[in-house]
Amino acid sequence: MEKAINSSQPKASHGVENNLSDEVEELLLTLPREKNFDGTYLYQFNGVWYRHKFLYGMISTRRHFPARDSDIIVSTFPKSGTTWLKALTYAIVHRSRCAFEHSPLLTTNPHELVPFFEISYYLNKNDIPSFEHLYTPRIFGTHIPYSTLPDSIVNSNCRIVYICRNPLDQFISHWYFLLKQAHDKESETLSLEESFEKVCNGVLEAGPFWEHVLGYWKASLDNSHKILFLKYEDLKEDTHSYVKKLAEFLGCPFSNVEEKERVIEEIVKLCSFENMKDLEVNKPSRNIPGIKAKNSDFFRKGEVGDWTNHLTPSMSERLKILMEEKFSGSGLAFKLS
Numbered sequence: 001m002e003k004a005i006n007s008s009q010p011k012a013s014h015g016v017e018n019n020l021s022d023e024v025e026e027l028l029l030t031l032p033r034e035k036n037f038d039g040t041y042l043y044q045f046n047g048v049w050y051r052h053k054f055l056y057g058m059i060s061t062r063r064h065f066p067a068r069d070s071d072i073i074v075s076t077f078p079k080s081g082t083t084w085l086k087a088l089t090y091a092i093v094h095r096s097r098c099a100f101e102h103s104p105l106l107t108t109n110p111h112e113l114v115p116f117f118e119i120s121y122y123l124n125k126n127d128i129p130s131f132e133h134l135y136t137p138r139i140f141g142t143h144i145p146y147s148t149l150p151d152s153i154v155n156s157n158c159r160i161v162y163i164c165r166n167p168l169d170q171f172i173s174h175w176y177f178l179l180k181q182a183h184d185k186e187s188e189t190l191s192l193e194e195s196f197e198k199v200c201n202g203v204l205e206a207g208p209f210w211e212h213v214l215g216y217w218k219a220s221l222d223n224s225h226k227i228l229f230l231k232y233e234d235l236k237e238d239t240h241s242y243v244k245k246l247a248e249f250l251g252c253p254f255s256n257v258e259e260k261e262r263v264i265e266e267i268v269k270l271c272s273f274e275n276m277k278d279l280e281v282n283k284p285s286r287n288i289p290g291i292k293a294k295n296s297d298f299f300r301k302g303e304v305g306d307w308t309n310h311l312t313p314s315m316s317e318r319l320k321i322l323m324e325e326k327f328s329g330s331g332l333a334f335k336l337s
């Protein structure tokens with residue numbers, strides 16, 4: 001049976017919620033838990049696997065996040081192009097604020113410019129965040145599944161851009177990311193094989209993968225004005241076309257032919273993997289607030305098909321079969337070599 005999440009009317013003003021930490025601690029004791037790839041725990045709440053802070057943030061956000069019609073939500077399955085889509089969205093939407101050579105993206109990691117709202121709520125346990133520092137339209141990130149988004153997002157006119165990635169590359173990317181973090185913390189990690197088994201059983205952050213992706217896929221078919229559904233592979237193949245599409249979807253299209261070509265080129269270059277991974281801001285070892293990962297950890301290879309270097313034929317076959325079963329009849333598919 002579904003556990004109820006109290007999502008009473010969002011508060012527009014600041015407020016303090018002293019009891020939520022205790023409530024979540026108590027809740028955690030009742031939830032199924034499983035080891036994540038890095039040896040920490042994931043908790044299953046209403047069928048979805050969360051890390052502690054994302055669970056706290058999800059509940060708090062559902063209660064308190066007052067979405068505005070102008071808000072833009074970059075929603076993603078983890079390790080599917082979040083950092084890239086945050087950068088592109090920011091660069092497109094705020095392009096008239098300053099010249100590209102002075103863009104905040106050159107000096108600030110996209111995760112700081114476009115905060116995960118659930119992490120902001122987790123970090124501001126005693127004072128609900130006001131997000132006053134964000135430009136309008138405000139841009140937020142989230143890993144929350146469509147069915148669990150705050151009502152204020154679903155019921156307002158704010159727009160959602162969603163990105164996912166083929167589950168084989170997503171798994172490899174996620175495994176290396178968590179392995180790196182676990183290595184830095186020296187916690188006990190699961191092997192690639194053990195982690196793969198978890199993924200096949202749906203146990204991974206924000207998973208099961210299939211439900212998350214299908215939730216946004218179906219919602220985008222029902223409401224194409226509100227939700228733009230993207231795949232990492234398509235974005236990689238033709239970034240220019242998708243920058244144009246994103247700008248149109250977000251209500252800030254490029255006005256004339258000249259601007260279109262020049263500005264799109266600038267945005268693609270600014271947000272490219274090669275550029276972003278070399279920026280000083282993405283090299284230092286400084287952790288991003290609330291995320292506990294180094295800036296550089298978000299830029300590993302940035303390729304499509306790296307799974308072929310890591311998965312055995314039987315592993316990839318198993319995931320491909322699962323993908324066909326799960327997506328059957330939905331009209332959704334990922335091209336795999």
Ligand SMILES: Nc1ncnc2c1ncn2[C@@H]1O[C@H](COP(=O)(O)OS(=O)(=O)O)[C@@H](OP(=O)(O)O)[C@H]1O
Nearest residue numbers: 078079080081082083084173272273299300301302
């Ligand atoms: N600009 C740009 N272009 C193309 N690819 C990029 C870019 N930035 C990050 N990446 C690659 O995306 C992977 C990380 O995924 P996320 O950004 O979704 O991670 S997170 O969920 O925000 O933690 C991770 O993929 P892998 O390299 O396969 O591990 C990153 O390298």
